[in-house]
Amino acid sequence: MDDISAATTRAPDDRVLPYTVPALDIRGRVVRLGASLDDILGRHHYPEPVARVLAEAAALTVMLGSTLKGEGRFQLQTKSDGAIPMLVVDFNAPDSYRAMARYDAERLAQAMEAGTLSTGELLGSGHLAMTVDQGSETTRYQGIVALEGQSLEEAGHQYFRQSEQIPTRIRLGVGSVLSGGGLAWRAGGLIAQFMPTSPDRLRAADLSPGDAPEGHAILAAAADDNDGISDDAWAETRSLLGTIEHHELLDPTLDSERLLYRLFHERGAHVFEPLAVRDACRCSRERVMGMLKGFSQDDRQAMVADDGTLGVTCEFCSRRYDFSAAEVEAELSAQD
Structure with a gap:
């Protein structure tokens, strides 16, 4: 584990960086996808709005799937009634992912003409399923979130409120940048989870000790700005994450360590060994x-x-x- 300093200069892509901020009782991950994502989207020649939504889903899946220990698969899949009725992204532990989308060309053209191109509008109504499968010796787990026009960030928040019951904030960014004389797709994401250990914070958050808290009041307070948690550390975390600019998650000159330093330098963030990820298919x-x-x-x-x-x-x-x-x-x- 390394302390973050302001001296970081590298900006590697296609990796996930775990981190903690002990003073705020949070842990999380930062993901940056570059060439691997551009290769996936380039093979399919998706229209720009479809590529953008699939890139968001890929960043979210890699960020969550990379928490798997050992071998296994984490899958994000949507089924809905919008211009993009299906997304599927697989993360195959320890380090590879693949992604695909299906879209209705006629409905997509109508959405482009009307300017209704947000992720929620393109997905429409339906559901998002996140599935964890770590082999025959473990129980397969699936969490389902209703899609009702919300962003993938908010769908991720709902997943953790309903399935994991861990206070969670997610930020996602997708775009293209000039690279080698052309445009290349990039995506970035950051997740922060409130995992208090001190007795005072456990009482304030109404959480049970351990890495996977059970049965606290977060479900009843889903609409609350602070997730129903009266803890200054979590309020500060949410406020800090709200300052992240979209371009900061994409900037090829701003690496994950420096982004974390910008956010948490007053509190002291620590990073762990990063995980390199790659584009790889399971077909044969x-x-x-x-x-x-x-x-x-x-x-x-x-x-x-x-x-x-x-x-x-x-x-x-x-x-x-x-x-x-x-x-x-x-x-x-x-x-x-």
């Missing part, structure tokens, strides 16, 4: 074959092209897998 020829097994033989036959091949393109990485119809049926028969 074997997984695609397993997916095809889920279709009936008649459905598989309907997928066969005029040249006798059956092609499947991964929605995440755009990689195409081509099979002959005879090969598929022979392999699936051998698996039975």
